[in-house]
Amino acid sequence: MYVQSISIEIHSEQPMEALMEAFEMLMASYRSSGQKLGKLDHQYTYQNQIRTTCYTHEADSLSSKYNNFYVNQCLEKLEMLCNASIQVTTLGKYDESLDDVCSCKSSSCYILRTDYITVASPLYCGDCDKHLPLYKLPIYQDYGYMPILSWESNYVSCDTLQMNCEVGERWALNQMQQVQSALSKQGRSICTQIEALTKIPTHYYLHNYRPSRKQIDELCRNCGENWELPAPTHHLYHYKCDKCRLVSTKSRNI
Numbered sequence: 001m002y003v004q005s006i007s008i009e010i011h012s013e014q015p016m017e018a019l020m021e022a023f024e025m026l027m028a029s030y031r032s033s034g035q036k037l038g039k040l041d042h043q044y045t046y047q048n049q050i051r052t053t054c055y056t057h058e059a060d061s062l063s064s065k066y067n068n069f070y071v072n073q074c075l076e077k078l079e080m081l082c083n084a085s086i087q088v089t090t091l092g093k094y095d096e097s098l099d100d101v102c103s104c105k106s107s108s109c110y111i112l113r114t115d116y117i118t119v120a121s122p123l124y125c126g127d128c129d130k131h132l133p134l135y136k137l138p139i140y141q142d143y144g145y146m147p148i149l150s151w152e153s154n155y156v157s158c159d160t161l162q163m164n165c166e167v168g169e170r171w172a173l174n175q176m177q178q179v180q181s182a183l184s185k186q187g188r189s190i191c192t193q194i195e196a197l198t199k200i201p202t203h204y205y206l207h208n209y210r211p212s213r214k215q216i217d218e219l220c221r222n223c224g225e226n227w228e229l230p231a232p233t234h235h236l237y238h239y240k241c242d243k244c245r246l247v248s249t250k251s252r253n254i
Helices: 014-031 071-084 146-164 169-177 184-196
Strands: 002-008 044-046 049-056 089-092 111-114 124-125 202-206 229-233 239-243 244-249
Touching: 002 071, 014 049, 014 071, 014 146, 014 169, 111 184, 146 184, 169 184, 184 202
Parallel strands: 111 202, 202 244
Antiparallel strands: 002 049, 002 089, 044 049, 111 124, 229 239, 239 244
16 A cells, blocks of 8 residues: 655646635545545645645556546646646555555455455455455446445444444444345445456455354355355455355354
């Protein structure tokens, strides 16, 4: 994961409010295209520039080769308003020891999962268990990946509720681990679409927490067939159903 600086000089008499709005729209488009990670970035002015920093998966994630229609549209508008060109500088790697991007020539399967502290792509390679940047997928919908990011945001909200253990914990937990919950249905629908686009089997990760040792997952929660693996893959996935495109792990308290 890399830290990027994005800036543009102002060589026009346009109102600052209009310039900041155009800059913010570009950042939102970078996120919907999968090029920028996370919702939050902080725009600020310095001398005659608008600046921000953000995370990306790769050093060249913000390269024009990954731009979609909306990124190019927002970029063109911002540069016209400022009468200048956008500047992108890679400040450095978030963790020099971390190589979190899939480099497999082909993957046997993908897995959709996230959690309340992850800002990286929610799509993992099933072989190397590293992230696949969304911009390396075929276009999902309307030039971008907002349906995937919408599910991700919903999942993070549920995971945050259950981690805080104060409000809505049980409801949030059920959303994350029940196969027929609204959250799981949304995620599984996304997996179906990704598989249709890529022709690569795409599995949905079901969270698993069991308050009792008697409650052990031996059967798939959707079809009822055996789904326990002979040995866990990546020290995480103990269960996998290829028929239902589901994976899960053993409850930590069992």
